[in-house]
Structures are given as C-alpha cells and as structure tokens.
Amino acid sequence: MNMQRINNFRMGGYLLLAVGLINLRYQTGKSSVLAHSLLLIIPGALLLAATFTSFGKDFLNKKAATAIVITVGGLLVIYSFIN
Numbered sequence: 119m120n121m122q123r124i125n126n127f128r129m130g131g132y133l134l135l136a137v138g139l140i141n142l143r144y145q146t147g148k149s150s151v152l153a154h155s156l157l158l159i160i161p162g163a164l165l166l167a168a169t170f171t172s173f174g175k176d177f178l179n180k181k182a183a184t185a186i187v188i189t190v191g192g193l194l195v196i197y198s199f200i201n
Contacts, residue, residue: 134162137198
C-alpha cells in the first residue's frame with residue numbers, strides 16, 4: 119500500500135471540505151448556497167473517510183480509481199471557483 123498516495127487523497131478530501139465550507143460562509147445570502155456547498159463537502163468527506171478504511175485504501179491504490187478521483191476532484195475545484 120502506497121501511504122504517500124493515500125496521504126495525497128486525504129489532502130484532496132480536506133481541500134474539498136475546506137473549499138465547500140469557505141463557499142458556504144462567503145456566499146451567505148445567495149440562493150441555494152447550501153446545495154452548492156454540499157456538492158463540494160459531501161465528496162470531500164467521502165474521500166476523506168475512504169482513506170481511513172481498508173476497503174477505501176485498497177480501492178484508491180488502483181490506477182482507475184486514482185484517475186476518477188483526480189478528474190472528479192479537479193472538476194469540483196473548478197466548479198467551486200466558477201460558482
């Protein structure tokens with residue numbers, strides 16, 4: 119098991135959580151801000167939780183899972199700046 123890869127996924131999960139919470143705070147008053155923020159917070163929390171379970175670690179060490187997580191995570195970060 120590659121712990122450096124798992125730590126990178128943890129940082130990605132923290133990134134999505136932080137961006138979602140910052141989005142929630144600074145866009146207070148806009149319509150449906152909670153839905154937009156939860157779109158960032160929930161995947162971040164799921165990714166972070168996956169890095170602490172043995173099933174999640176095994177899954178994240180696969181190349182296909184890495185490509186999916188990087189693609190989806192990157193798109194969510196871009197979405198956070200566009201939104």
